[in-house]
Amino acid sequence: MFITKSLFVEYINSPKLAWYHVNDKKTHKKIQEHVHGGMDWAAIGQSVEDMVRKLYAGKTIADIDTKNLGFKARHKTYHTLSSKALDQNADVIYQAGFATDKLFVKTDFLVKNELWTYDLMEVKSKNSIRSNNKDHTLVDELVTDVSFQKYVLEKTLGAKFSWNCYLVYLNKEFRKHGEINPQDIILQELVTDDLMTDDAIERILATVESDLSLSLADFNKKFPYDGSDYFTYFGEEPPKKSIRNITGIVQDKKKELYEAKKILIDDITDEDILGILSNKDGGESRSSKFMNLRRQGETTIDKEEIKKRLATLKFPLFFYDYETVSFPIPTFEWLGPRGQTVVQYSVHKIDEDLSTGTPTLIITHKDCIVNPGETSNKRIIDQLVTDLEHGNGTYIVRNKSFECGRNKESSLLYPEHAEALEKINANTFDLMTLFSDMLYFDRRFLWSSSIKKVLPVLTDISYDTLEVGNGGDAMKLLYEIQQGHLTGAELEQSVINLLTYCEQDTRAMVRIWEVIKEKIA
DNA sequence: TATGAACGCGCATTGAGCGA
DNA sequence: TCGCTCAATGCGCGTTCATA
Structure with missing residues (x-):
């Protein structure tokens, strides 16, 4: 059994996950997909590793040719190929792999320093590597990750390893102005002093192989519960x-x-x-x-409290929703790493017409979406503030921390709209709180207050027939449009699909509001 | 009067749930 | 993945009170 870095990190986080990794690959994959929500965040946008490569422009970068590794002896072969690159004294070696009899590690970058030994560079697509507590401790998972790499490199590189371990990550203070200079967006921090001792690693390694070789029954006896009872169901849906x-x-x-x-x-x-x-x-x-x-019982409604809360809403009502894009390396001007950019919105406005004597509701809809090649969202925010009528209404969203957070950012980017956006935030009502505060309780919501769970119970609106049916699909498509990757009929159809999706989101909120009003009447 | 258990307060930390 | 909010809990520290 080869103990790889990912297996080691998994074993420390959750021994049971590591057990599946070794003994039941199919289940392991299923659990990982469940844990990561099935959204492929790494695959979109320019990768941080590409940006780090640019950082080393001017140096010779050796890439290890891993095309014909085979399967059986892949760790050993990888080791041999990587050692060759080391012997040739390349300035930088990208994705080298090193193996001992039992351990294997693939490093992001090895970089030659002035003493002609190699520093380890572990690249993370993160804005911060330390916890937000008093001591600013290095995040646990990074400690185990880099410690393991250091341990294997000590054993395999010998004197060629400097013992310097760096984490390479994103500078969250960075803001994009035109072409991105890699020096500005990439940070490198020496973390050798934060790592585990070799003793500590060896103590863990001593148990990994025997634990992971246990039968499932014996394993479960040793680790009856390890934090997430998802695993208790042996990878099956609980x-x-x-x-x-x-x-x-x-x-x-x-x-x-x-x-x-x-x-x-x-x-x-x-x-x-x-x-x-x-x-x-x-x-x-x-x-x-x-x-x-x-x-x-199945449904419990606190009519009085809901009535009280809905009574605070004053016409006109604006039900609105954002679609955003967010990538490690920003694609919009003035944005930072992983900054969220509003690239689309939908608004349903409801006003009360009292002119005929009996009050009737007038519903209107407006929306806006990013253009191909657009590198700032100023046009969209300008239009938004107009469509939201400069804050003179009541604003209804689901999960207001998201929309209000975006508005705060927009008001910093576009001070001319700060006053309107502050008014909008101050007059925002979060539809989700009726469910998260359990004022409207229904067993069929399946323990969630998310509007997507509430919707099928309260209305007949469905996302099943839509081409774009979730936020992740929307983000990918919006990225393609903004980057100018789509043209002609494909572009046209994508825009229609996105507009349909976003409009449905706000229409769904309107329906929920209507249904709740009927229920408490 | 010295001592320590019990209490209460505010601040810090952690984790769940949510959105994209 | 990140960041936000809220709830729950932990922690430090000073005060209070019972008791020897």
């Missing part, structure tokens, strides 16, 4: 009524219930609700509230 689906339940409480052999929501007793699931002081927590409501 039963719908698993305790993992109790809203707001924290890991410790899940573990406590699991150890008391309470796997399903129906196993939970009154004592559990008053004990484990309640706050430390015995008061109602989110999870005990969820359980209490669930016991009352």
Whole structure:
């Protein structure tokens, strides 16, 4: 068994995931897809590694030719090829791989320093590598990642390794102005002092192989619960009524219930609700509230509180929604790494017409989308502020931290709109809170307050028939359009699909508002 | 009067849930 | 992946109170 870097990191994070990695590749893949949400973030936009390569322009970069590695002896062959590049004293070696009898590591960049030894450069597509706490400790996962690499390089490179380990990541202060200079957007930080000792690594390595060679039954005996009970179901979708689906339940409480052999929501007793699931002081927590409501029946509506909240909404109402793009290397002017850019919006305006004596509602729709080749969203924000009528209304969104966050950024970029955007934020109502505060509770929402879960229960609107049916697809397509990759009929159809998708999002919010009004009437 | 258990307060940290 | 918000909990520290 070769212990690779990713296996080592997995083993420390979640031994069970590592077990599947070695013994059941299919399940391992399934679990990973589940954990990462199935969205392929790495595949779009210019990669950070390309930008790092530009950083080394002027130096000789050796690429390891891995085309004909074969399968059986691939680690050894990789090692031989990489050692050759080292012997030729290349300035920079990209994606070298080194193996001992048991360990294998693939490095991002090895860079020759003035002493003619090699520094390790691990590239991360991240804005920060340290926790936001007092000591600014290096993120755990990065510690294990780089520590393992250092350990293997010590064993394999000998005197050619400088023992200097750098993390190479994105400068979150960077803002794009025209062509990006790699020096400005890439940061390199020496992290050798933050790493694990060789002793610590060896202690872990001593157990990895034997643990991962256990039968599943024996493995589960040794690791009965390891943090995420998703694995408890052996890679299968857990039963719908698993305790993992109790809203707001924290890991410790899940573990406590699991150890008391309470796997399903129906196993939970009154004592559990008053004990484990309640706050430390015995008061109602989110999870005990969820359980209490669930016991009352399929649907529970706090009509009075909802009425009170909806009464604060003053016409005209603007239901609006953004689509954004965000990439490690920004594609829009004035944006930073992973900055979110509003590239599309949809607004449904509802006004009350009192002229005929009986109040009637007038609904109008407006939208806007990025043009091919556009490198700033000024046009879109200008139009937005006009369509939202400069803040003179009530604004309804789902999950207001997202839209309001974007508005704050826009007001910094375009000070001329700051006043309007601040007014919009101040007059924003978050439709999601009716569900996240469990004022409108329905078992069929499947423990979520996301509008996408609420929608099929309350309305007959469906995303199944749409060409673009989720935010991830939308982001990819919007990137293609902005980059000018699409032309002619393909471009035309993509724009139509995106506009349809975004319009449906705001129309869905309007429908939910209407349905709730009927229910509480 | 010295001591330590118990309490309460504010700040810091962590984690769930959400969006793209 | 990132960043935001909110809830829950942890931590430090000073105050209070019972007791020897």
